[in-house]
Amino acid sequence: MAIVFKKPESLTDNPFHYCPGCTHGIVHRLIAEVMDELNIRQDTIGVAPVGCAVFAYDYFNCDMQEAAHGRAPAVATGIKRVHPDKVVFTYQGDGDLASIGAAEIVHAANRGEKITTIFINNAIYGMTGGQMAPTTLLGQVTVTSPYGRQAETEGYPIRMSEMLATLAGVAYIERVSVHDIKHINQAKKAIRKAFEYQIAGKGFTMVEVLSTCPTNWGMTPVESLEWVKDRMIPYYPLGVKKEAE
Amino acid sequence: MSKVLMKGNEAIAEAAIQAGCRYFFGYPITPQNEIPAYMAKRLPMVGGCFLQAESEVAAINMVYGAAGAGARVMTSSSSPGISLKQEGISYIAGAELPCLIVNIVRGGPGLGGIQPAQSDYFQAVKGGGHGDYHLIVLAPSTIQEMVDLVQEGFDIADQYRNPVMILGDGMLGQMMEPVEFKERKPRQLPPKDWATTGWKGDRPRAVINSLFIDPQVLEEHVQRIYKKYEAIKANETKVECYNCEDAEIIVSAYGTTARIVRSVIELAAKEGIKVGLIRPITLWPFPADTFSSWVERDHVKAFLTVEMSMGQMVEDVTLSVGGRKPSYFYGRTGGMVPNPFDILDEIKKIRGGNR
Numbered sequence: 171m172a173i174v175f176k177k178p179e180s181l182t183d184n185p186f187h188y189c190p191g192c193t194h195g196i197v198h199r200l201i202a203e204v205m206d207e208l209n210i211r212q213d214t215i216g217v218a219p220v221g222c223a224v225f226a227y228d229y230f231n232c233d234m235q236e237a238a239h240g241r242a243p244a245v246a247t248g249i250k251r252v253h254p255d256k257v258v259f260t261y262q263g264d265g266d267l268a269s270i271g272a273a274e275i276v277h278a279a280n281r282g283e284k285i286t287t288i289f290i291n292n293a294i295y296g297m298t299g300g301q302m303a304p305t306t307l308l309g310q311v312t313v314t315s316p317y318g319r320q321a322e323t324e325g326y327p328i329r330m331s332e333m334l335a336t337l338a339g340v341a342y343i344e345r346v347s348v349h350d351i352k353h354i355n356q357a358k359k360a361i362r363k364a365f366e367y368q369i370a371g372k373g374f375t376m377v378e379v380l381s382t383c384p385t386n387w388g389m390t391p392v393e394s395l396e397w398v399k400d401r402m403i404p405y406y407p408l409g410v411k412k413e414a415e
Numbered sequence: 416m417s418k419v420l421m422k423g424n425e426a427i428a429e430a431a432i433q434a435g436c437r438y439f440f441g442y443p444i445t446p447q448n449e450i451p452a453y454m455a456k457r458l459p460m461v462g463g464c465f466l467q468a469e470s471e472v473a474a475i476n477m478v479y480g481a482a483g484a485g486a487r488v489m490t491s492s493s494s495p496g497i498s499l500k501q502e503g504i505s506y507i508a509g510a511e512l513p514c515l516i517v518n519i520v521r522g523g524p525g526l527g528g529i530q531p532a533q534s535d536y537f538q539a540v541k542g543g544g545h546g547d548y549h550l551i552v553l554a555p556s557t558i559q560e561m562v563d564l565v566q567e568g569f570d571i572a573d574q575y576r577n578p579v580m581i582l583g584d585g586m587l588g589q590m591m592e593p594v595e596f597k598e599r600k601p602r603q604l605p606p607k608d609w610a611t612t613g614w615k616g617d618r619p620r621a622v623i624n625s626l627f628i629d630p631q632v633l634e635e636h637v638q639r640i641y642k643k644y645e646a647i648k649a650n651e652t653k654v655e656c657y658n659c660e661d662a663e664i665i666v667s668a669y670g671t672t673a674r675i676v677r678s679v680i681e682l683a684a685k686e687g688i689k690v691g692l693i694r695p696i697t698l699w700p701f702p703a704d705t706f707s708s709w710v711e712r713d714h715v716k717a718f719l720t721v722e723m724s725m726g727q728m729v730e731d732v733t734l735s736v737g738g739r740k741p742s743y744f745y746g747r748t749g750g751m752v753p754n755p756f757d758i759l760d761e762i763k764k765i766r767g768g769n770r
Contacts, residue, residue, distance in 0.1 A: 215484070215611045227622045233611035235483045235623040238506050241476035244468065248480025248488070249611065251438060251464045256613050274476070277469035 178202035180211045182231045191384035191391025193348045194222060194290065198229055200348075200358045201259070201288060204365055205232070214257040215249050217242040221263035222296040240271020243278035246285045257368060259286040265295045268304040268330050275334070282339030282373040286364045289330065292381040293402065300386030304328045307405060312386070327405060331378045335411035341373030343411040347380040349398040353408075372414050380406055418593040423558045423583065424449035426594050427517055428457065430565035431489055433596050436515070437463035438488040440477035442470055442496060445529045446585040447519035450491040471496040475503030475516075482512035483623035485610030487569055491517035493585075494535050495526060497543075504578060505544030509625030511640065513572035515565065516550070517581045519588040522750040530750025531585035531671060536727035539582050540699040547637045549644055550580045551651065552698040554669040558592040564696075570602040571651060575643055576609075582698060584723065586671040586752065647700060654702035655694040661714050662691030664762050667706075667732050668721045669695050671752070676721055678755040683762060689714075690762060698728070706735035717741045717765050721758055724748050743770055 177183075180202035188194045205211045211232050218226035220239035227234035237245040242260035250258045267275050267289050278285065294312055295301040302315040305327050309318040319327075331345045342364055346357035357379055364375035380402050382394035389397060421429070428450045431439075439454040451467065458465040468474035474490050481488040492500060497518045507514060520535045522528035539552045553568055555561035561583065568579040611621045627633035658680050659665055668676045673694040683690040693709070695702050709715055718736050720729035726744045733742040745761045747753045764770045 212615050213613045215613065217480070224626060227624060231620070233614045233621040235480060235611055236510075236626055237479070238476060238502055241472070241479075241503070244473040244476035245480035245483070247466070247473075248438070248440065248477035248482075249484045251466065251477075252481045252484040252486040252488075253612065273469050274473050277473065 180205035189385045193381040204362045217260040219262040219266040243274040264303045264305040279374040287376040289378040292383040341414040342375040345378040349395040424588040428453035430562040434566040434569045440474040444496040471499035475500040482514045485607045489515040501544040508548035511576040520584045528750040534724040556673045652700045653696035657692040659691030665691045703735040722746045
């Protein structure tokens with residue numbers, strides 16, 4: 171009997187620890203499928219973040235390094251400079267990339283480091299228990315913005331993809347979502363293109379993935395997917411932000 | 416090979432290249448700027464990579480990545496910059512990655528000054544970053560020794576999978592001396608089969624990591640690292656004893672200060688005062704046993720530690736002396752360098768019972 175669906179080789183057998191309805195698992199799988207399809211698993215070195223995806227080194231079936239909070243682009247830079255022939259990716263959340271690691275991502279992008287960053291934006295800190303992130307929407311209630319995020323005191327949700335797309339070193343940035351099948355398919359295409367551009371040596375590549383956090387949003391998984399569609403996408407428009415020739 | 420006249424900072428850089436270091440990540444700060452400048456020029460000539468990072472924080476994390484990828488890699492900075500690197504240093508120690516970190520110390524705290532100091536001793540030997548760990552800290556007192564220890568330091572780091580720090584100061588970094596880049600007998604080093612080089616399935620999957628969420632596993636991890644430290648203490652402790660036979664007063668000093676103490680020994684001899692020097696070359700591991708071996712001698716009346724700080728190494732000296740003889744301290748700080756005559760005065764005060 172033909173096998174029509176199986177776990178990608180680029181994922182280990184370790185069970186994910188993610189909450190029900192969290193989309194980290196989907197994005198992990200998409201990356202792994204792309205690694206399988208491009209046949210790069212043996213040549214890929216991944217960098218895991220601090221945050222909910224801190225154990226990503228247990229899940230991706232390739233050589234991995236665990237970075238300090240926000241420093242994954244610097245760690246990836248060190249790896250890529252030593253092994254320019256390998257494929258290097260970082261997997262980072264919004265607190266990691268847009269807050270504590272803002273300098274590292276800006277300068278890795280600006281140097282045109284030939285790495286791929288998968289940026290999970292779920293508008294909240296997940297692992298530490300639902301604190302306000304730089305990407306938290308105005309009015310959104312978190313444990314550290316209990317009255318809703320206010321622009322006057324907490325500033326505005328930051329659009330990292332648009333900001334980084336202004337940098338000359340960037341080869342490709344696209345924002346995608348994983349709230350339904352159609353968008354999941356589009357997300358996979360974007361991830362594949364980012365890896366292909368890296369392999370072609372075009373420069374820095376990033377895919378921002380709008381994701382869910384049912385646990386800290388206080389919603390059911392289905393409500394969370396609706397919230398991505400109805401609340402996040404209007405503020406964080408999907409699409410290609412930059413694509414080099 | 417014949418001797419060449421070189422500035423300390425440039426000698427460090429050349430020694431690193433000759434030791435096979437091909438990757439340097441750093442950020443500008445005085446008084447160590449000649450190291451990155453030299454690396455920026457020389458590394459591309461030998462197929463290496465120099466990268467000026469956006470911050471010291473980024474630089475040390477680039478070192479983490481490159482070391483984890485199996486490269487011989489270094490960074491250099493000076494006191495405020497080394498403070499910024501402490502996060503990464505703790506992760507590097509936790510993930511057991513070999514690398515060389517150079518601190519050309521300047522006066523502190525805060526922005527402090529840019530003149531030579533030894534006030535980062537505690538930070539270097541007692542931790543600096545969070546958690547249970549040690550750096551191996553090497554303290555050269557001449558530029559020749561700096562060259563030798565840089566080359567040795569890379570091997571020590573690789574042998575034990577532990578970061579090594581060269582603790583210099585602004586004086587050693589900026590002065591010029593003749594140096595020789597000697598042919599070295601390299602150590603037998605273990606293969607870096609743990610490095611992330613791309614996994615073909617011919618070894619276990621490489622994971623560079625310092626996270627152990629199960630406390631029992633973390634305790635075992637730290638205990639295993641501390642077993643390694645016992646081997647380092649046994650094999651790598653280095654110290655120089657000078658003129659200690661018959662010495663009434665043994666002065667303890669490292670780096671630049673030890674050079675000044677040599678002059679003091681000559682001055683004292685002219686006045687018939689017998690002074691010796693114990694010069695720790697490894698600050699961690701600290702040569703405590705050497706102090707113990709001299710402390711019981713009848714001719715030794717007291718110990719005096721001299722530092723360019725308000726007194727940091729003196730705590731380790733006093734611990735090693737263990738109350739068996741008096742242990743005194745004299746120091747200048749903030750970038751001020753002790754004067755040999757002032758040190759001699761201190762020695763006379765100790766002899767005369769005026770301390």
